[in-house]
Amino acid sequence: MRGSLLLSLGLVCAPAGAEEPTEGEALPEQLPASEPSEEPVPEPPAVELESTPTPAAASEPSWDSRDGAEPEPVEAPAETPPELHRNLALGAQWFLVEGKLMLGPTLRGGHRWFWVHAETSFVFVTKAADAFGGGLLGSELGIAAALSPIHTEQVELMLGLGGDFYWLYGLHGDLWEAALSTRASGHFWLSRSIGVFGALRVYPAASRGLELGTRRSGEAGMPLLLSLGLEWRPG
Amino acid sequence: MSRIGRRALLASLIALGAPACAPLTFSNDGEIDFEKYPSAFVSVLAPVDPEDNSLFTDYSAYLAGELRRDSGFELVTTDASRPASLVLEVDVAVDVETTTDSDGRTVTRYHGIADFRALTPAGGLVLGGSEEDTSDTFGEAIEDVLDEVALRFFAPYRI
Numbered sequence: 001m002r003g004s005l006l007l008s009l010g011l012v013c014a015p016a017g018a019e020e021p022t023e024g025e026a027l028p029e030q031l032p033a034s035e036p037s038e039e040p041v042p043e044p045p046a047v048e049l050e051s052t053p054t055p056a057a058a059s060e061p062s063w064d065s066r067d068g069a070e071p072e073p074v075e076a077p078a079e080t081p082p083e084l085h086r087n088l089a090l091g092a093q094w095f096l097v098e099g100k101l102m103l104g105p106t107l108r109g110g111h112r113w114f115w116v117h118a119e120t121s122f123v124f125v126t127k128a129a130d131a132f133g134g135g136l137l138g139s140e141l142g143i144a145a146a147l148s149p150i151h152t153e154q155v156e157l158m159l160g161l162g163g164d165f166y167w168l169y170g171l172h173g174d175l176w177e178a179a180l181s182t183r184a185s186g187h188f189w190l191s192r193s194i195g196v197f198g199a200l201r202v203y204p205a206a207s208r209g210l211e212l213g214t215r216r217s218g219e220a221g222m223p224l225l226l227s228l229g230l231e232w233r234p235g
Numbered sequence: 236m237s238r239i240g241r242r243a244l245l246a247s248l249i250a251l252g253a254p255a256c257a258p259l260t261f262s263n264d265g266e267i268d269f270e271k272y273p274s275a276f277v278s279v280l281a282p283v284d285p286e287d288n289s290l291f292t293d294y295s296a297y298l299a300g301e302l303r304r305d306s307g308f309e310l311v312t313t314d315a316s317r318p319a320s321l322v323l324e325v326d327v328a329v330d331v332e333t334t335t336d337s338d339g340r341t342v343t344r345y346h347g348i349a350d351f352r353a354l355t356p357a358g359g360l361v362l363g364g365s366e367e368d369t370s371d372t373f374g375e376a377i378e379d380v381l382d383e384v385a386l387r388f389f390a391p392y393r394i
Contacts, residue, residue: 137261211258226256
């Protein structure tokens with residue numbers, strides 16, 4: 001993992017480095033044998049070949065390998081940095097809410113530091129209220145921008161700010177509630193493509209009819225909304 | 236990550252999540268006290284569609300229907316002879332907004348404005364306000380803005 005990260009850093013920070021000659025190699029301009037000549041050139045002795053290889057010879061295996069020695073492993077440059085394949089994740093999450101079942105799909109996209117989350121969830125009432133017998137109450141729609149201070153191959157931690165909107169169409173088609181949402185989430189990749197995550201959010205500001213951390217009875221509870229989920233990303 | 240590590244992580248998440256259910260309550264306290272004012276008489280004054288004078292719609296009946304369905308009133312009537320604890324008067328105006336789009340076509344939109352007053356039988360103001368909405372047709376503009384008025388009297392809930 002460290003190797004691939006270093007490779008990635010190398011590709012991002014110094015993309016032209018792969019074309020530069022390594023120590024001990026000569027630049028093509030410095031090679032006298034690179035210019036075409038009509039006169040037959042006598043084959044130079046091996047000692048001279050080792051010190052001044054022609055451009056054609058430079059791309060061939062080293063002389064040591066011709067002598068039967070194992071060639072040194074050369075790390076082939078990756079065609080595309082791995083991160084570019086992994087800037088999208090699709091998931092499903094379940095909110096841990098008293099008396100309600102909230103679940104739905106999530107989508108996030110971004111790269112390294114900056115990510116955007118989008119989600120929607122159906123809100124089912126599992127514990128009947130006086131004004132609502134139960135069933136589908138509405139949907140939650142959430143969108144957030146997030147920064148990822150920790151982002152490795154297996155773990156991503158994110159801090160985000162966004163908005164959560166609740167459309168209570170089960171009660172009335174024109175009823176909406178909204179909240180400013182601050183959230184922190186941890187994403188753990190169990191394999192290259194499958195991961196789990198947990199997200200914690202609070203509502204520092206919300207419309208009057210949206211009460212996170214207050215029970216129907218008015219009793220105060222935990223004002224933190226936790227959700228757990230599974231994620232998939234293209235391998 | 237090893238298989239044991241994955242299982243431990245999953246178990247930890249489930250263990251962490253199980254007792255962590257938060258209460259999330261959707262509430263509407265109601266803008267008026269429906270126990271004090273359980274019934275309403277509804278009267279709507281709305282303009283007639285200038286493009287179709289023959290079309291008369293009883294918007295008082297329309298608003299009464301909306302209130303019967305969603306409000307906290309036990310009784311809603313348009314019959315002035317029936318006693319009610321609240322009188323809901325609504326004046327609706329419709330502004331016609333005509334614009335030209337990028338293709339040179341004329342686009343007409345109808346902007347409805349409803350001023351409402353909920354009064355006691357003695358004339359005391361209990362709740363008043365104004366609602367606005369825009370629609371594609373004249374009649375729709377009136378109905379949509381009356382829907383907004385009805386929402387102000389939505390039945391209280393805590394879900």
